[in-house]
Amino acid sequence: MGWISTDNEHEGWAAPVAPDGRLSASSTAGGMLFRGVTGHYPPDEMLPDYEVIPDSQIIGWRGQCECGWQGEMWERVTSRAAANFSHRRDYFALDEFATASSKVEDAIHDEWKTHIAPSEAVLGVEAAAREYTQAGHRLDKTVAAAKAAGASWADIGRAVGISRQSAHERWADKQ
């Protein structure tokens, strides 16, 4: 139901928040489903480990990720006058279905993207490191071929951009 990172390590969504702070991952006809049985709310008929909390009691929304990350709270207010997007307050009537509005969901999506930004960026490093290793192997092979064809260490060093001595130290015992 949520957003998935390129490496599949993160799945995030905008989770409705219960009055006791629990976060929901899904909903049912009677309201939002929350894992855990406190006895304060009716259990779900299909899932005995879950309670159903009516939409009217949802106090807000926050980002949640499978990895355990949680975003800051977006508070639900029940009067239009109290709504203030920059203060993370969104208006929702009590009789409305309490999934985050598209505006709040987009904001939470952005927060989640910031959360996964380091791991997404590391994927670029991984790809570059892979290419770097492959290029190193190709360099070793072409140096060996050049040496076999009669090139000197000075020729090879010049081609690589290093000294004759460095080229010799790097590849002489690989011949």
Ligand SMILES: [Zn+2]
């Ligand atoms: Zn995550």
